Amino acid sequence: MADKKLILRFTNHPGYNLRMATNSAMSQLTGILAESGLRIVEATILIVVYDNRGCRQSQIGKVLNISSANMTPLITRLEERGIIRREAADGRSNALHLTDQGEKIVATAARRMADFEAGLIARVPSHLRKPFLEALRHLSGVSE
Template identity: 25%
Template sequence: MISTSKNLQAVDSWQQVLAPYNVGYRVKLLSQLLTRKFTERLEPFGLTPFHWLVLCCLWQEDGLPTSCIGEKLQQVGGTLTGVLDRMEERGLIRRERDSSDRRIWRIWLTDAGSQLETVLPPIAADLREQAMCGISHSEREQFSQLLNRAIANLS
């Protein structure tokens, strides 16, 4: 017969892998909450969090090939193509064929897409501050590093 203390240890170890206590569930919950709040803040601009991600890529380096954006965002082509279609319809980006390789489409910001760089990052920063309220700078850095390590472990 297994002792009571061993039973309690087994229950405690299982608690760490069962929802709602496990890390995966809590990371997913955090992601859903952040996405919901960010979606609400982007709604007045007619944007989604995916639009935000594409804009971030282009603010860092305009004129990226579609495939490069997809790699950075780890997205499949069909999903990205639809998002780029809607962004082009809204006048945020334009597509041009690469001058040296006609198979490649490069994505460029329009003036409207560029202007959002002064508006949207402060909104994202405000949400980040709301989420990280009461968490020190060093704890934030450690949290980020731990997330990066867990992502790398599963990639």
């Protein structure tokens, strides 16, 4: 019994494989971004700021599905580390900008992230890539 192989009914289920694939990919990405001293959420936020200078903290929360309560400590930490700068846009909004140091860090992190994405899709046989991405979009809600 102790050495018999277990029956795993999940192995063909989409949800289970989705979870496994994400776990594997995300732990890999965590390691890659650690070289930039960033966590996945942090890098994701920073790249949005990089592509949208002066955008509002609340806007980022909306597109990335992060509540304002969780945004606050994230941005605070990035500010304390001198990567990002909050700038009062009106009395209640913060416009976000990268510091000079932040620019460099994000440029590197973005390159690493792009390499990761390329490596990820490379693991899928080329003829499956297009249908795979299209199917994913149906499940992630991006296409809706």
